[in-house]
Amino acid sequence: MNIGDVARLSGVPAKTIRYYEEIGLVKPQRSENGYRAFRENDLHKLAFLGRARMLGFSIEDCRNLLALYEDDTRESANVKQIAEGHLKRIDEKIEQLQSMRSTLAGLVESCAGDHRPDCPILEDLGSLEAGASCHENVD
Amino acid sequence: MNIGDVARLSGVPAKTIRYYEEIGLVKPQRSENGYRAFRENDLHKLAFLGRARMLGFSIEDCRNLLALYEDDTRESANVKQIAEGHLKRIDEKIEQLQSMRSTLAGLVESCAGDHRPDCPILEDLGSLEAGASCHENVD
DNA sequence: CTTGACCTTCCAGTTGCTGGAAGCACTAGG
DNA sequence: CCTAGTGCTTCCAGCAACTGGAAGGTCAAG
Incomplete structure (x- = not known):
């Protein structure tokens, strides 16, 4: 999936997704052409972030929540x-x-x-x- | 009055007062030595700003309110x-x-x-x- | 004469994006 | 094959409203 697709599906603007990558919240792979290549997992993370932000959690809270989200032994x-x-x-x-x-x-x-x-x-x-x-x- | 005095009297931090001058909310005169020289009027303005900000008014609102405050024909x-x-x-x-x-x-x-x-x-x-x-x- | 408190300017950072410019990549139509 | 249009890339700037800190000038007291 390209960035436009995940943006539509997650409800998080493309600009914001790039920003989230910059600060290390998501780490999409890259296609041959240099485009970001998002997997299902990234999409879920982005939806997670979008929702957490809507509830007013700070980016730092989001980072911690995301870590827990990904941690089965939490x-x-x-x-x-x-x-x-x-x-x-x-x-x-x-x-x-x-x-x-x-x-x-x-x-x-x-x-x-x-x-x-x-x-x-x-x-x-x-x-x-x-x-x-x-x-x-x-x- | 120097900046420290008005800061104490108005409750607005010196840093913030300098910032307010930079964006044109107050225009203190200058002493020979380069220090800002505040008059009674400036002190009142700063107190006004401090109180308006405490009530959550934006800087732009404050600018407009201050103009009205100073305008006898408002x-x-x-x-x-x-x-x-x-x-x-x-x-x-x-x-x-x-x-x-x-x-x-x-x-x-x-x-x-x-x-x-x-x-x-x-x-x-x-x-x-x-x-x-x-x-x-x-x- | 030195110490300390005060003042000055300027630059950088905060939070969480958002807008825009310049420039590839890809697809559809003529 | 060329072109138009869309989408992607990076980088840089800016928003609000300060706040912190560095480097340095000034002033009063002892």
Whole structure:
């Protein structure tokens, strides 16, 4: 199979597949003409990666999960541990976003949104006290 | 004020302040010795930026908000529009994360997490059907 | 006069791709 | 046999929003 075929079948864009090869996640063989030659196994790996990425796993998590996927002697505890770690990170992110959301929603609601310049949103943002002390990374 | 002072007072790291200058968000003057010389106004802008970033506004949003902040003839409707747009993006992100979360939580729960290799998480990730058709960007 | 804290610039790296240019490879049609 | 069109290759650049570090200038205290 050429890269276009696996791209279609796995749902992972060709560009991304080349990138995954570059960082060592897949290692397709090469045909005489220099084209990447994918086997069934590669296709499965790519689908695996696509799905894992859709669930928000980092590339490094994916690398580890893939290693476990390929390892018949794995212990499911290791898989679960990675998944739980990720779940925790998701929960933290959700909380952070919800906290942002509630602040922002409050501000939006309090703003008239008319032709006048008065704006509680800008007033809040401009207040020195509001943020000078706390320091979170949102991402 | 030197950069260290405004960094302390605004809560924005010095590195980040230099970056903000580079991309034109602040334009501090310079002292004889080449040091950046910040005035009260710059300090307020930086605090504004810090707070806006904490609420998840993009740099481009911040640029626009800052312009409105500085513009006495603004209409609060413009501010509100930016804030509402951002609020919508936050809500979408939250939904996406919650959808991930529920899938992942289900998988985690179904995994024994013991010394045996059987693992529903890996089985799900490995299934071709699961993700080949849908294509979202998570961020 | 030296130490240390501060400041400067510039360059590289982060995460996970994505777009584009330049250039082969292959297939179908005239 | 030539050509057009599609698909493949590599490499380089760029996105967001910083962050770290090197190499060096500046300033106040002891």
